Amino acid sequence: MSQQMPERIPGGGIDLSHLAARGSAASGAPDGTRPSAPAGGADDRSGAGQIVDVPDLVLDVTDATFEQIAQLSAVVPVVFDLWAEWCEPCKTLSPVIERVTREFSGRVLLAKVDVDANPGLAQAFQAQSIPTVVALVGGRPVPLFQGAVPEAQVREVFGQLVQLAEQQGVVGRVEAPSVDAGDDEGDAPAEPAIPPAHLAAVEAAERGDYAAAVAEWESVLAKAPADAEARAALVQVKLLHRLEGRTADAIRSAAAADPGDIEAQLGVADLDVAGGHVEDAFLRLLELFAATDAEQRTAVRERLLELFEVVGAADPRVIAARGRLANLLY
Known part of the structure; x- marks a missing residue:
């Protein structure tokens, strides 16, 4: 269209x-x-x-x-x-x-x-x-x-x-100089080397195999839990994996058809973050958290925390949403 x-x-x-x-x-x-x-x-x-x-x-x-x-x-x-x-x-x-x-x-x-x-x-x-x-x-x-x-x-x-x-x-x-091979080529800054432990995960993500990338990053973190770069990459590819093969219309239609379907609402939040509608995603999940029982709240809270990592801990929208979540918790 x-x-x-x-x-x-x-x-x-x-x-x-x-x-x-x-x-x-x-x-x-x-x-x-x-x-x-x-x-x-x-x-x-x-x-x-x-x-x-x-x-x-x-x-x-x-x-x-x-x-x-x-x-x-x-x-x-x-x-x-x-x-x-x-x-x-x-x-x-x-x-x-x-x-x-x-x-x-x-x-x-x-x-x-x-x-x-x-x-x-x-x-x-x-x-x-x-x-x-x-x-x-x-x-x-x-x-x-x-x-x-x-x-x-x-x-x-x-x-x-x-x-x-x-x-x-x-x-x-x-x-452009980047096209023509020559003596100047050596003057270009070298790309940062990928740590050997990260290589398999990076290659999997680059070829679009997000399931394999998730598994590889999880393996990296199992060996090095303090690897911040691996953690940031993991939450990102997990988001891409959850959205893989799904259309925006299908995700939104499922959530609209059943507002009580937690997974459907989580899917829309994923879609909104991936599309840049961060405030909409956080508001949806905070309202969902407030309206659900204790068992369902766990899933909503975990997804919120993961999306906070995707967007970045220092982002003002994350800071504001984290404060609202704390108020709902306590």
Whole structure:
């Protein structure tokens, strides 16, 4: 189902009048027409064969710089990763998207959007939950996916996106120091090494096998209970595992059909946290805690405490909710 998009964002000139249905990357442009090159390019032609120098294949984008980056969608598909610092699923997905982007060696450009700092872009793309990943091809939006997805699926979607771009005549390339192998490559900061004890769990999560990742992280913690990094990763992959294979509509429908179904209500709370609706999740569980008997309260309390860890102990919303939980307990 298509979603209407605003025709312009504040200060911008890219046409976002229609957001195509999910999956259109496999079938063609949103309305079946060839995207036109945005105004302001060197010669107002399509992106066929153009090579454009960029600082990096992964760029931070703001409300103010969106127009400049969006114009590059006449040369290569530009993928927008809408994220926030407090979003735990974003922390899983973003490194995967960055890695896959670099694998395409300049045929895709990644634009990262902090939705808290850039509300204009969040509104323009109608990001109802995050992470949200949308592409522009010739100035036209192509929704890709929401939520953390396995790396293999990200790679497949990117491949379909490049095929769509080729069908629309967007066959250029961007070049950046990160693309070209050379003497400067050694100057790039090395990625932090993954501790050997964590490797199996990290690899399982990256391939989307969340059940295996949960088991691996639990094994790590059994040997090293004080491993804070392992604990943080465990609660995150447990959340992803609980949501795996379930749709938002099915989760919400089950909870609405039976307000007394504790598991159904816990499922909606998981969904809300994963989608960035943290306050809604905490309020739901606090109200549920107050309304249930002692036996059911245990399950609600345990889920609340786990979601507190997912969001982060220092988050103001966690601090407030933890205070309310303490009042209900004592």
